[in-house]
Amino acid sequence: xxxxxxxxxxxxxxxxxxxxxxxxxxxxxxxxxxxxxxxxxxxxxxxxxxxxxxxxxxxxxxxxxxxxxxxxxxxxxxxxxxxxxxxxxxxxxxxxxxxxxxxxxxxxxxxxxxxxxxxxxxxxxxxxxxxxxxxxxxxxxxxxxxxxxxxxxxxxxxxxxxxxxxxxxxxxxxxxxxxxxxxxxxxxxxxxxxxxxxxxxxxxxxxxxxxxxxxxxxxxxxxxxxxxxxxxxxxxxxxxxxxxxxxxxxxxxxxx
Ligand SMILES: [Mg+2]
Numbered sequence: 001x002x003x004x005x006x007x008x009x010x011x012x013x014x015x016x017x018x019x020x021x022x023x024x025x026x027x028x029x030x031x032x033x034x035x036x037x038x039x040x041x042x043x044x045x046x047x048x049x050x051x052x053x054x055x056x057x058x059x060x061x062x063x064x065x066x067x068x069x070x071x072x073x074x075x076x077x078x079x080x081x082x083x084x085x086x087x088x089x090x091x092x093x094x095x096x097x098x099x100x101x102x103x104x105x106x107x108x109x110x111x112x113x114x115x116x117x118x119x120x121x122x123x124x125x126x127x128x129x130x131x132x133x134x135x136x137x138x139x140x141x142x143x144x145x146x147x148x149x150x151x152x153x154x155x156x157x158x159x160x161x162x163x164x165x166x167x168x169x170x171x172x173x174x175x176x177x178x179x180x181x182x183x184x185x186x187x188x189x190x191x192x193x194x195x196x197x198x199x200x201x202x203x204x205x206x207x208x209x210x211x212x213x214x215x216x217x218x219x220x221x222x223x224x225x226x227x228x229x230x231x232x233x234x235x236x237x238x239x240x241x242x243x244x245x246x247x248x249x250x251x252x253x254x255x256x
Contacts, residue, residue: 001175001177001178002178003120003178003179003180003199003230003231004120004121004174004178004179005120005121005122005123005172005174005178005179005180006115006120006121006122006123006179006180006181006182006226006230007122007123007124007125007165007168007169007172007179007180007181007182007193007198008122008123008124008125008146008181008182008183009124009125009126009159009181009182009183009184009185009189009203010124010126010128010133010136010137011126011128011184012184012205013182013183013184013189013203014104014105014108014140014142015102015103015104015105015136015137015140016103016104016105018049019101019103020098020099020101020102020103021045021048021049021052021098022045022049023097023101024094024095024097024098024099024100024101025044025045025048025094025097025098026041026044026045027097027100027101028093028094028096028097028098029044031093031097032093047077048073048077051072051073051076051077052073054076055069055070055072055073055076056069058072060127060152060158061158062156066128066129066132066153067088070087070088070091071084071087071088071091073091074087074090074091074094075087078090099139102136102139102140103140104140104142105205105223107222107223107224108142108223109142110223110224111223111224111226112142112145114226114227115226115227116145118227121147121172121174122145122146122147123146123147123148123149123150123168123171123172124137124146124148124149124150124168125150125151125159125164125165125168125181126149126150126151126152127151127152127158127159127164127188128151128152128153129151129153130149130150130151130153130154133149133151134149137149147172148168148171148172150164150167150168150171152164155167159183159188159189159192159193160187160188160191160192160195161192162192162195162196162197165181165192165193165196165197165198166196169198175197176196176197176198177197177198179198179199180198180199180200180201180230181193181198181199181200181201182201182203182223182226183200183201183202183203184202184203184204184205185202186202186204186213186214186217186219189202189203190202190217190218190219191216191217194217194218199218199230200217200218201217201218201219201220201226201229201230202214202217202218202219202220203220203221203222203223204219204220204221205221205222207221
């Protein structure tokens with residue numbers, strides 16, 4: 001069955017979440033009057049990311065609302081008891097700096113154009129809250145490039161659950177076999193999408209050395225490789241489905 005659509009992950013796939021988080025928290029701490037040495041700054045960024053991962057997982061599981069997870073991040077990071085109002089205030093000040101650092105990756109617009117030119121439809125599936133992601137995508141100027149924005153908060157299930165992928169395919173009125181999913185996580189995104197019957201593609205921007213586990217998923221290191229990857233003979237569920245972009249001779253660049 002031919003591929004008819006690309007479904008995208010958002011954070012760290014289209015949007016440089018990690019970069020914005022890192023720059024945002026350092027700017028915020030400086031504005032709060034916290035002077036950090038170089039190693040302390042690295043530790044602070046790491047700790048802020050760790051508390052995000054911990055409490056964001058609880059949000060995705062439905063244990064916390066988006067607002068509650070933000071308060072818990074602040075309390076965990078500062079390691080002290082704060083009222084909701086105090087935690088909201090601290091996070092709100094951080095968010096100003098975080099938002100100022102919002103960027104899409106440089107290869108995103110060319111990739112969205114190429115996918116559109118290839119005649120493929122485009123949608124979004126994210127483990128997040130739709131209102132927040134919609135706001136972010138509009139601010140980044142790319143919301144209108146996608147037909148649907150499907151988020152776990154509305155679905156009541158989240159990636160890697162196959163139901164999340166199937167709900168996004170249904171929102172586009174397509175079968176899983178007709179959809180390629182692209183995300184920065186080899187397990188939650190690429191492997192889970194493939195397990196759900198889609199063509200899963202792992203966007204490994206850091207170009208890590210594949211392990212036995214990660215070698216089992218289709219892998220690209222930049223979005224310029226996307227169309228050849230989903231068109232490549234032997235791509236999971238996509239064999240012969242798509243021609244490459246005009247003039248493209250890189251058939252078979254799919255890395256397994
Ligand atoms: Mg992601």
